[in-house]
Amino acid sequence: MSRDADEQTADTRETAVQRGPNPPAPTDGSDDLGSRSVWHARWALVRRELRSLRSEKTILLAIAIQLFIAAFSSFLVVGLVSMYDPGSVEGYQTEVAITGDDTDALLAAANEQEGLRAITYDDPADAYDDFESGSSHVTAVLDANRDDDGRLVVRTTLPEEGLETTLLVVQLRETLEAVEHDERVANDDRLEATPLEIPPAVEASPYVGFTYTILVPLLLFLPAFISGSIVVDSVIEERERGTLELLRVAPLSFVDVVDAKLVATTALAPIQAVAWLALLAANGTEIGNSAALLVLVTALSLLVVAIGSGVALYAPDRRQAQLLYSIAIVAALVVATLLPEHPANTVAKFAIDNPTETTWLLLALYVLCGALALAVLRRGITALEPESL
Amino acid sequence: MSDDSADRGPTRSVQPPRLVSAASHLAGSATRVGRIARWELTKSAGTIDRKTILLVLAVVAVAGVVGLSVADEGLGLEDEIYVVGVDEDDPYHDVASESEQFRPIALSMVDDDGGDVNADVILTRDGEIYVAGEHGEAAYDAFRDAIDDYNEQRMADEADEAAAYPVLVTVNYQERTLADVADGAATPDGGAADASSDDGAGAETPGQDADSDDGIDTGGDGVTGEQDAVASDGDSSEPLQVPDVGDGAVTEQTTPTSPGALEPPFPFEALVLAFLFIVPMNFVIQAYGSTIMDERIKRRGELLLVSPASSPEIVAGKTLPYLLGLAAVTVVIARAIGGGGQSIAAAVPIALAFLAATFVGAMFARSFKELTFVTVTISVVLTTYTFVPAIFTDVTPIALISPLTLIVMDLQNESAQIGEFLFSTGPFYLGAAVCFLVGIGVYREEDMFSQKPIPAKIVDAITSQIDTISSRVHAYASPFVLSMLAIPFVFAAQLLAVALLFVVPEAIALPVMFVLAAAIEEFAKSVHVYAGYARSRFDASLRVAAVLGVFSGAGFFLAEKFTHAVQLVGLPDLTVGAAAFGPALSSEPLVFLAIFFAPLVLHVVTAVVGSLGASRGRHAYAVAFVIATLVHALYNLGVIALVA
Incomplete structure (x- = not known):
């Protein structure tokens, strides 16, 4: 210990000399403080x-x-973008079941959506069974029906499985928004302002x-x-x-x-x-x-x-x-x-x-x-x- | 805690019966701690200048008024970063002028001399869209979003709601596995959250009736919607905690919304509120670091050191006011934002970790400048370390490595199980304790007032722990114990490494990560052995070095396995935790044993390599460390290859 301590203090002393308070600039022996020396x-x-x-x-x-x-x-x-923009995760494919009395619009939009594959079920019960059991890889059920006002009511059932569900919600949102846009354009005569057309997507860094x-x-x-x-x-x-x-x-x-x-x-x-x-x-x-x-x-x-x-x-x-x-x-x-x-x-x-x-x-x-x-x-x-x- | 403290304590000199002696020792200790704490308080209160307080208050008031007045508009960071060339009578002109990100210029102003166009997106009269320049695609992408927003805005003003919102969505989340349900995870919060989310969290009835018919929230009143959601989270707590029965139980969001209002299950609101707990800690550690550093300037701490108080007592006394202050602030915050006991119990270990890290930093720093950077580093690292996992609160149980997750859960009215709670806060308590121990080890004259290089101080600090352990148990116990104590830091360092390497391309990141993970573990196993040799605590013979290595490796292995076991117990539904034991599911007992004990062999072998190097001096240690790391990394690669 003592040897080490000595060594240590020696070290310290050396470094202290190196960078201690350093009186700056010797004045070259001259008494006048010329601007150069300042x-x-x-x-x-x-x-x-x-x-x-x-x-x-x-x-x-x-x-x-x-x-x-x-x-x-x-x-x-990067993490959050890939969470909210599933398209940026390559090769990710999920399958969703679509059922109900008006599936056409949804089906078309879902198949347009990158990374989604839609399967139609005539009987909602089958769809829910497949979802429950996890067979045929169905990860969500979309039950689309028309209500009295002519609105499309989509009942979605998603698994409570963390990250995958997050991605799925984002994909479904995009799909449903596409459907919504089409429906709005179809409702043109009932609206004061026609929704502006959204130009096709391009490849862009997010x-x-x-x-x-x-x-x-x-x-x-x-x-x-x-x-x-x-x-x-x-x-x-x-x-x-x-x-x-x-x-x-x-x-x-x-x-x-x-x-x-x-x-x-x-x-x-x-x-x-x-x-x-x-x-x-x-x-x-x-x-x-x-x-x-x-x-x-x-x-x-x-x-x-x-x-x-x-x-x-x-x-x-x-x-x-x-x-x-x-x-x-x-x-x-x-x-x-x-x-x-x-x-x-x-x-x-x-x-x-x-x-x-x-x-x-x-x-x-x-x-x-x-x-x-x-x-x-x-x-x-x-x-x-x-x-x- | 250390021997010198016992020597210095006056209670040792008298020899009353044992129990009485211990009690009086404790009482004396408590008095001294209390007195130092009081001094610390009065000293701090005494030096605070009235003018400073007034100035701070004035500045805070001005910033507060301005901040509140512009809160709605935000910072405007993205204002007009893109330029759109579009004529005023174009229907898309309004999109550009209403969106913050775009600055519209007339087509006649667009000039493209020599390929350098002064607009990013150009909409011509015949309906064509061109992109130009380096950021054209990004601007175009942003413009599509702007059109979307513009449309939504128009639709919100429509009288015919059924026509403007032709699609209604309900979401319910359904548990498909048999694992127990983390309830309430489905509440969509955040910017687009609508008033319906309060029912959403509340309605946990199995079976659903999605065709309820009330109107949809247009998303225009996002701010009030958020407030509603918070308020309702606060007062509708008890009914939520009914555990789901069996599989197929449903957490649903019944009120139909437009698709745009769909939000992934993300605890945005609770996350922001939970962050409030962290903010005061970042300020308090500045003051705490200063007061510790102050003791070390001009030998001011000398006076306390020669007093009857031992160094742990001094440190406890100086820390107590700050810890209690933070605890008080935590309680106030919890009351203000509707957090319960779980929030407070989770915030205290975080506060303790902040203080402990700052204490060590202030003991090692050589100047205020250095201290500033040490505290900033601590702030940044600990804040990210606690905050980032909490983002994934509803996604994966791994989020529980941060106690902030417990706070987020609490704010969402989920209560943690005792196992989860211990899993989350345990490492923070342990880490804080280790930091304080290390710091107290150098809270003595020869280290406090000298300008030693930081590595030398770290070696000193570790050596003082070796001395403590050696005097209590046996010299060989120190590598065993110190390797175990290093585990929380190893895990934290590896997690940070993963997070940092995330942005690096995978081809580089993977090999770097393999080596780095191995290096962190090897460093943790060997640095204390090196410290012991550097300060001549161990005999440099081959046998002793090998024994030290064996103990170090075994300690590390035990602690690692213990952590895995804790994970398995604390987080039963975490598949990754099970994956740590994955191959052990093999039914062959021999294979099971081999797989279980292979890491033990690895840790012992590499630790012995490191320890042999350490016994031969600094350069040999460096070489041995590299070898051990490589062996370790190769082993990891081999295991991965085997499993895959």
Whole structure:
């Protein structure tokens, strides 16, 4: 044990030296703080920030989370779509019994329906017997009769057998809707508005809507929110551990210190966004206006990170900072519905390459907001007494 | 719990009669836990800034007002993502302008320079429909749905109901097998649910009269319909629970509806309400993680560590307020949405699992940044892990791996059997207990205040468990017990792997899954042996390594078989559970034994391989781990090939 413990502390000491509070940028022995060395110091701070993310592998975890969320939401959608769209499950065939006094329309529609095969029974009792016993593979009974109003009343009996039944209900719904449509058209003379004809179906991916309206916005917004969260923790941690105090011996103003954090974390979002867009493109999802999307992500990231820094400087401890930050983000997403387009919708329109004038105007608005937030933050920090932290 | 706690406790120094000593020890323990819990409360309450509270309230109020005012319209995520080229006098123009997804432009505005058309679907004057561009087909597909919606809208306004809704449907679900009936599964809920669903759940009479004649709900008032359904679910509880008699009993939906209102049996409403239980947990663990992490910054936890309180007492005291708070919130939510005792009893283990995972995360994290990601990971993983199975509540008993399923069932007025309840909550309690144990193992000075890499801390945490077990029983017992304790995590990890690989093409996913499943099990069987060797707890001789491996493999096998048995008892109507024993149905006793014990041999052999590697250092362990995984994966492949 003791040997191990020694080894352990030795390890620790070594790593601690590597990434401990790092006084940035030696001043080259010169007393005047030329602008070059200030830039050098700022750059050193940016690197310090990024290095701490790398050494903790935080960023890997962040990317893993995003991958997990994206993969899982895709999993859910694929699962639910195949549950509600039996056509997407290939080679699935069920047999249903059709009986009653008016079976023709139903029979025709059922045989049109992909994956369904209809069998007519003259005697309903036979149909129910076959259903009960499970013989001749009948998985549902449709008992179709005309009532006094001339409506077709379909009594369906389905097995209580889980997933299969779910698929069956969806298939039957489509079948019955087709029958309904035909009947309505036949009732034309009694209706004020004739139902519009529905054009024939084509082969189309059922996931396009999801990809552009959920997945792409999710993958573009998450990095921005994560950047904001990182900056909250980063600032609060420096305050609590007292390393912010140490940084003040650097030849930099407090504004510069926060700036460096801001630059480092803001830049993470568009970098991740590029990666996600490339990944989507590699998977065959065509992304339009990617430059506009990147500008949008950068602007949002700047806005969120500025809010995060402000919260972290204002709130007394981490719990309250994180609470304020997360509530602010959720609230912002809700309030954003008041905009003519929700930011997610803006992303979707850019990505699917159907942007409108409003979309472009909103992009300009976000850029403006980002710049404004930065300006407000800098003013606030200048007014702030560093000792009060 | 650990030995140092016993040493530190003052009650050990006095030697009264045994029983009295134990009682006073317990009482002292309880006092200390209570005191720490009180401190935690007052400290938290004391540091919360009044300005912060006001700010939070203001933000929540604004978001609430806005959220409620736009709730009907939704987020508008799909607004105008497709463009339709159609002239204004075209009958289909209204379809495009009424549907949210489409933006109509006049045909004269459509311009196709160089193949790049600025519309996805084009309806020409002569009635032809063209699709253009990358998303043309998808837009066309969506447009068909829009036409459908448009037609439905028109029909809802028609005066002649019989003409507008010429087809009426009733659905009844009938049990065909002899297994007992999960009742109430047939209530269609969700967006298109109509007011009839309250009768639907209630009428469980055998035999049916489908030709009842009342009017159909047009689906236009979906929102009120949902509320009706919930309300009726709440108050018509008792009559539903009459068990079905014999086969052929019927759960039916008597009121005829139009085909469009048909919904698959999907507990949408209950699912959304059940999710409410999870939401507060995600917030509470943020605060809980912070308070644990706070102790580790600037050695603040030192003060409590040197107090007479042992580390389990400190942890219990710090956790108690959060657990009780979550329990209270759970009760409030349950009351608000009409859940009963079953909901509360199912939500508590979930809360405990959230807290336990966060505790371990906060003990291992090196900074707030890391902690944030750990808590977010916990939130995401646990939320999906509990939520996703619950979607399949009415579909398959496997859904019961998540206690949220019990809540969904409760909200649908189904009560779980005791076996189902234990099957569902047991792993969560067990998992939470293991997490707390692991975390408490490193709740000591040398781990709390040092910046060790996470793997080293995990090794430390496991080693402290080995020490505890070794001091209580025997050194060889530790691999046996630790392998067993790993089972809930192994199952959870494998399920997540399956879910994640779902999106990958099958040709890649299957082999990856085989290897991954084997790797997870091999890791669980060998990591504690490696931890023991890395901290010099075991003798590096060949014999000891082999014995450790045998114990580890046997423990894993026993726990796995035990879980299967529990599944069989708890979920008798689950065919998959039976499939685990499938080949064992063979009547030949020898074959039966061979098939039953083949996994034992496998687990022991691979565990011995892993343990031998572990005894030879890190690199040897890595190699042995790979070998064991491959052997395991090949065995699995062989079994699959045999059965198929």
